[in-house]
Amino acid sequence: MNENNINISVNGEQKTVEKNKNLSEILTFLNIEKRMISIAVNSDFVPREQYKELIINEKDAIDILTPIAGG
Incomplete structure (x- = not known):
């Protein structure tokens, strides 16, 4: 692993991203549309x-929740 990278979990999938990046930058890097989602980092809603x-750190777990239609 490059010393400028960290390992994180996104919806249970391991990802390698640059360190010292905020959540918004990580979502952009992962091509995740920020409009219609909710995010939890380490089980805490953000x-x-x-x-x-919010700076993302080594081994942080990001959970991306999307709305579900229906009722």
């Missing part, structure tokens, strides 16, 4: 206004 403030 409000959308904090995406640019």
Whole structure:
């Protein structure tokens, strides 16, 4: 592993990303549309206004939740 990278989990799948990146940058890197999703990092919900403030660290677990239609 490159010393400038970290390993994280995204919906249970291992990913390697650059370190010192915020959640918004990670989502962009992973080509994830930010409009219609909710995010939890290490099981804690992250409000959308904090995406640019939250730095993702080695072994963090990101869970991306999308709305489900129906009822």
